[in-house]
Amino acid sequence: MHEKAAPVYAMSDIVRFGVSLEKTLLDRFDTLIRKKKYTNRSEALRDLIRKEFVMKEWGDDREVAGAITYIYDHHKRDVLTTIIDIQHDFQKLIISTQHIHLDHDNCLEVVVVRGIAREIETLADMLTAVKGVRHGTLSMSSTGKSLG
Numbered sequence: 001m002h003e004k005a006a007p008v009y010a011m012s013d014i015v016r017f018g019v020s021l022e023k024t025l026l027d028r029f030d031t032l033i034r035k036k037k038y039t040n041r042s043e044a045l046r047d048l049i050r051k052e053f054v055m056k057e058w059g060d061d062r063e064v065a066g067a068i069t070y071i072y073d074h075h076k077r078d079v080l081t082t083i084i085d086i087q088h089d090f091q092k093l094i095i096s097t098q099h100i101h102l103d104h105d106n107c108l109e110v111v112v113v114r115g116i117a118r119e120i121e122t123l124a125d126m127l128t129a130v131k132g133v134r135h136g137t138l139s140m141s142s143t144g145k146s147l148g
């Protein structure tokens with residue numbers, strides 16, 4: 001039988017190190033990672049470190065990837081054409097757009113993007129500022145190249 005899916009790194013690349021921490025802080029950390037469904041502290045700590053590097057990439061205006069999500073009422077005047085105009089103006093950043101008809105009035109769109117952080121933030125700002133667009137969020141991720 002096959003073992004559990006092998007990690008992308010070799011075991012020899014893994015370094016163990018001790019961390020000194022106040023008991024109260026560690027208790028809070030354990031509560032947090034239980035809520036987030038981590039199975040162990042190491043995986044939680046790895047994700048926290050990666051998250052810091054992703055934030056740094058966005059600050060540095062390097063190439064990043066992410067998703068812009070928003071909801072709008074497609075009956076609202078001009079909302080559709082405005083959104084499509086903006087998407088065409090930024091087509092170099094957009095990998096794909098998924099459109100979901102939530103109900104009779106509301107549409108959900110997820111725009112997957114990759115490019116320079118500053119430009120993606122501009123696109124996200126423009127889309128979420130369209131009159132009739134609600135709950136716009138930008139989910140910042142990484143191209144993965146620097147995460148390991």
Ligand code: NI
Pocket residue numbers: 074099100101102106107108
């Ligand atoms: Ni729709």
